[in-house]
Amino acid sequence: MTNSFSFRLHATDGRARRGEITMPRGTVRTPAFMPVGTAGTVKAMYLSQVRELGADIILGNVYHLMLRPGAERVARLGGLHDFARWPHPILTDSGGFQVMSLAELRKLDEKGVTFRSHVDGSVHSLTPERSIEIQGLLDSDIQMQLDECIRLPAERAEIERAMELSLRWAERCKIAFGDQPGKAMFGIVQGGDLIDLRIRSAERLAAMDLKGYALGGLAVGEPQDVMLATLDETVPVLPQEKPRYLMGVGTPDDIIKSVARGIDMFDCVMPTRAGRHGLAYTRRGKINLKNSRHAEDHRPLDEESGCPAARDYSRAYLHHLVRSGESLGGMLLTWNNLAYYQDLMAGIRAAIEAARFDDFHAEVSEAWAKGDM
Numbered sequence: 106m107t108n109s110f111s112f113r114l115h116a117t118d119g120r121a122r123r124g125e126i127t128m129p130r131g132t133v134r135t136p137a138f139m140p141v142g143t144a145g146t147v148k149a150m151y152l153s154q155v156r157e158l159g160a161d162i163i164l165g166n167v168y169h170l171m172l173r174p175g176a177e178r179v180a181r182l183g184g185l186h187d188f189a190r191w192p193h194p195i196l197t198d199s200g201g202f203q204v205m206s207l208a209e210l211r212k213l214d215e216k217g218v219t220f221r222s223h224v225d226g227s228v229h230s231l232t233p234e235r236s237i238e239i240q241g242l243l244d245s246d247i248q249m250q251l252d253e254c255i256r257l258p259a260e261r262a263e264i265e266r267a268m269e270l271s272l273r274w275a276e277r278c279k280i281a282f283g284d285q286p287g288k289a290m291f292g293i294v295q296g297g298d299l300i301d302l303r304i305r306s307a308e309r310l311a312a313m314d315l316k317g318y319a320l321g322g323l324a325v326g327e328p329q330d331v332m333l334a335t336l337d338e339t340v341p342v343l344p345q346e347k348p349r350y351l352m353g354v355g356t357p358d359d360i361i362k363s364v365a366r367g368i369d370m371f372d373c374v375m376p377t378r379a380g381r382h383g384l385a386y387t388r389r390g391k392i393n394l395k396n397s398r399h400a401e402d403h404r405p406l407d408e409e410s411g412c413p414a415a416r417d418y419s420r421a422y423l424h425h426l427v428r429s430g431e432s433l434g435g436m437l438l439t440w441n442n443l444a445y446y447q448d449l450m451a452g453i454r455a456a457i458e459a460a461r462f463d464d465f466h467a468e469v470s471e472a473w474a475k476g477d478m
């Protein structure tokens with residue numbers, strides 16, 4: 106049980122990295138995929154199942170938890186780990202992105218952001234200091250700075266204003282976070298699709314000597330090649346010895362192409378949200394179980410999978426559950442999808458260790474190039 110936060114690189118293959126983050130609550134094997142547990146639950150899953158699939162860390166959201174049940178209440182109940190019965194590491198997003206995408210009537214200025222809850226219309230405000238305070242009340246292990254992520258396309262002046270504001274907020278978050286040995290506060294690189302601003306943001310954050318660095322402002326609708334070009338230019342500016350986290354990404358193809366560019370950590374609602382909408386992710390690509398062609402297909406999703414949801418149920422049964430709106434449909438497909446994502450990450454980690462990442466990359470991209478099955 107260490108009381109420190111450390112990141113070690115075990116192997117590299119090109120720009121792909123195999124590493125490990127060690128924290129008091131446990132170790133995170135990287136490259137890692139963090140299942141999204143927005144309101145303290147990974148929807149339609151028992152967290153014991155999430156753990157069995159190989160997840161070392163899950164993500165929570167300040168925005169949702171501050172509105173309901175409230176950060177002080179979670180603290181009174183012992184913090185998010187005890188509340189949700191997840192004793193392993195938790196990373197929490199700071200709320201900025203969710204405010205801009207979920208809240209109504211929001212005002213953003215130098216101090217922070219004021220907004221109306223999408224739950225009950227009550228007025229709330231988030232400052233860099235309050236976001237870090239909330240993440241402390243949740244007892245979060247990796248805390249994200251409060252930032253401003255703007256939608257693209259946008260004018261250069263607007264992108265620069267938001268990027269500079271996010272840098273000032275990073276400084277304020279660093280001060281508010283102080284020195285918490287077993288925990289980390291990550292900075293978030295902004296700058297939209299303007300490489301010079303991205304590099305300036307990364308350099309200024311690197312100079313703050315933070316424990317990890319996220320790439321924000323991406324996976325906001327830009328084409329994959331724009332996202333990847335941004336990584337090509339920005340990742341090399343970040344310190345080698347610190348973890349890099351690409352926020353909100355992504356499809357299996359996004360993930361493997363981003364690992365190839367030096368990213369260590371990912372989160373995305375895709376496997377869980379798509380699962381609840383009838384979509385299955387498998388080694389051979391995506392399957393939409395709503396499609397009537399599955400109505401009498403007795404084959405499982407993947408007979409070779411270690412996950413019962415993929416191996417023991419026919420596509421016909423899954424089709425029936427999805428068409429009938431039965432809860433078990435979303436539960437089984439979420440289970441299958443998270444199993445696939447964790448198997449993908451385990452495959453990536455093993456491929457980097459065996460110096461065969463390029464071959465593995467080709468295998469995954471080829472399967473996904475086929476598209477819907």
Ligand SMILES: COC(=O)c1ccc(CCNc2nc3cc4nc(N)[nH]c(=O)c4cc3[nH]2)cc1
Nearest residue numbers: 199202254321322323324352353374375378379
């Ligand atoms: C079925 O799949 C889906 O519905 C679905 C929805 C959204 C995303 C994209 C999520 N993208 C994304 N999440 C993000 C979260 C972020 N947080 C902070 N603090 N700063 C950012 O700059 C930021 C950027 C993001 N980009 C991906 C998938």
